Amino acid sequence: MRFGKKTMLMIFIDFLIINISALLSLLLRFESITNPQFLDYFEVYKSTFLFISFSKIVVFYLFGLYKSIWKYASIDEMLKIMGAGVVANIAAIAVLSFLQTSLPRSVYVMMTVFDIGFIGGFRFLLRTANEKLTHKVKSNEDKITRVMIVGAGDAGAMILKEFKNHYSYIYKPVVFVDDDKSKKGKVIYGVPVAGTREDIPALTEKYNIDEIVIAMPSAPKSELSKIVEIGKNTKARLKILPGMYELTDGVVSVSAIRDVQIEDLLGREEIKTDLSEISKYLNGKIVLVTGGGGSIGSELARQISIQNPKKLIILDIYENNAYMLENELRKRFPNLNLIVYIASIRDEQRIREILRREKVDVIFHAAAHKHVPLMETSPKEAIKNNVFGTVNLAKAASENCVEKFVMISTDKAVNPTNIMGASKRICEMVIQAFNERHDTDFVAVRFGNVLGSNGSVIPIFKKQIKEGGPVTVTHKDVVRYFMTIPEAVSLVIQAGAMAKGGEIFILDMGEPVKIIKLAEDLIKLSGFEPYTEIPIKITGLRPGEKLYEELILDEEGVTATKHKKIFVAKPTNIDYEELENSLKELRKAINDLGDEEVRSYVKRIVKTYNFEE
Structure with missing residues (x-):
């Protein structure tokens, strides 16, 4: 058994403490060093102190007192010291009994108290000295961040305690805010509860707050968004403790705190899916995801992997995204039977070959060209990929007895003003x-814009803010529906579970959001003032762009499903032969005619398609 220098020093100090405790105990028991009884028992102790000291140090070692890192000492270490102190003095009694001698019983009790007090006190003194030294060094390097904690409940108290114990040289919590008015004027670990959410702006000024931490993991998103709305109008940085469902280990800690994101301002609760229903139709099945490397496709792959499929097949034309997703899934799900194909849905023969070989049970069709302005300049590509790629996949699915085929659509398919939306409406008709x-x-699933997807407005705004602006908005009155990627995928998977065939599922997406407000909020959350520090530039509507999007056609109407956030559009009568003939004409037009003529052919199929001729 080898000890380092620090451990040997700790053992030596404990040796001194043990003997000081014993002498103090004898002195308190007999009140004077001249007392004959004191002198008698002092002689007893003098002849046995090495045995007593050794036995106690062995007990301390067995309790792990020489393994702890004392600059991080906490209540657990104190409990360990108390247990060690009691057992060590029991060991001392046993040693003296073996040596056929003893000390007064009250001396053993006092020695136990002194051992615990001095040994524990010394170790916590080390922790305090380390914190003070660290604070002194760090304070010269880093400015102390003054923190307001919103939420004076258990989570807020835990965050405060962790700030004080481990981050005191960086963060200084100075005030709590809580909507429970009975807490106002109370103090938590020395920090006052000074008001409610309405007081946030005034208290931020009064206490010179640098950072606001929202510590309410159990609060509904609608409430959190209201608090974020108040906080973003202060000059303090906004941070948030994620909801309990987002905390992977369920532990509330400073490390879990993240920046407030634009999603936190939407105030919409995450869609809850019926996992038991989902697992029934995916468990043990062979599942194919087209466009698997994209934003929606990759999240579909992640959530499907949890449901224990027999095999998951990723199909994508872009090898880099597919490769990155493959590496991620193999790491997260080592037992997953995964295969990745690089292929285009335009290649009818390749698609048929893959489905014939793999015996697919369920298809999630996420592959598509989706960028409105790009497709306006390349309308033929939108039709080739979105429409005829879907036709190829649908034919192969029906030929190979696929059980379910779930296609991802878009709100832009409703009364489309651009070729991308019109192409997706044709896809719905094909389905x-x-x-x-x-x-x-x-079946098809129709929803609005997805926050954070590749090429969507949020990443573009963030890039523009990082570059110092301007942030570009096409029109001051443009509004859009938004949802998160996990929400979108939850809906798609849930739709598959509920599908009987022929439905177009639609999500209740709440209230639409003004894009210019989204830009202003994102600038504020990035720590800047809109219009002054980061300009916002109105650029004008792009070709095919609408001021607002719709989720249903006039003739569709919607009916409720058992999922309170999911509705189903009333089926429209699609004549198969008529659609098939129209698609033949459209395919010929793509090969023989120009872009504008192709748009006219699309208009014949999608009567609600409006475009400038």
Whole structure:
């Protein structure tokens, strides 16, 4: 057994403490060093102190007192010291009994108290000295951040305690805010509760707050968004403790605190899916995800992997995204039977070959060209990929007895003003037409914009803010529906579970958001003032862009499902032969005619398609 220099020093100090405790105990018991009884028992102790000291140090070692890092000492270490102190003095009694001698019983009690007090006190003195020294060094390097904690409950108290114990040289919590008015004027670990959410702006000024931490992991998103709305109008940085469902280990800690994100301002609760229903139709199945490397496709792959499929197949034309996703899934799900194909849905023969080989049970079709301005300049590509790629996949699915086919659509398919939206409306029509003729359950899921997806407005705004602006908005009155990527995927998977065939599922997406307000909020959350520090520039509507999006066609209407956030559009009658003939004409037009003529052919299929001729 080898000890380092620090451990040997600790053992030596404990040796001194043990003997000081014993002498003090004898002195208190007999009140004077001239007392004959004191002198008698002092002689007893003098002849046995090495045995007593050794036995106690062995007990301290067995209790792990020489393994702890005392600059991080906490209540657990104190409990360990108390246990060690009691057992060590029991060991001392046993040693003296073996040596056929003893000390007064009251001396043993006092020695136990002194051992615990001095040994524990010394170790916590080390921790305090380390914190003071660290604070002194760090304070010369880093400015102390003054913190307001919103939420004076258990989570807020835990965050405060961790700040004080481990981050006191960086963060200084100075005030609590809580909507429970009965807490006002109370003090938590020395920090006052000074008001409610309405007082945040005034208290931020009064206490010179640098950072506001919202510590309310159990609060509904609608409430958190109201608090974020208040906080973003102060000059303090905003941080938030994620909801309990986001905390992977369920532990509230400073390390879990993150920046407030634009999603926190939407105030919409995450969609809850029926996992038991989902697992029934995915468990043990062979599942194919097209466009698997994209924002929606990759999240589909992640959530499907949890449901224990027999095999997960990723299909994508872009190898880099597919490769990155493959590496991620193999690491997270080592037992997952995963295969990745690089292929285009335009390649009818390749798609048929893959489905014939793999015996697929369920298809999630996320592959598509989605960028509105790009597709306006390349309308033929939008039709080739979105429409005829979907036709290829649908044909192969029906030929190979696929059970379910779930296609991702968009609100831009409703009364489209751009070729991308019109192409997705044709895809919906294809799905409904195929469902009438084949055993496969074909369905579509229609939803609005997805926050944070590749090429979407939020990453573009963040890049523009990072570059110092301007942030570009097409029109001051443009509004859009938004949802998070996990929400979108939850809906898609849930729709598959509920599908009977032919449905177009629609999400209740709440209230639409003004894009200019989104830009202003994102600038504020980035620590800048909109219009002054970061300008906002109105650029004008792009070709095919609408001021607002719709989720249903006039003739569709919606009916409720058992999921309170999911509705289903009333099926529209699609004549299979008529659609098939129209698609033949459209395919010929793509090969023989120009862009504008192709738009006219699309208009013949999608009567609600409006475009400038």
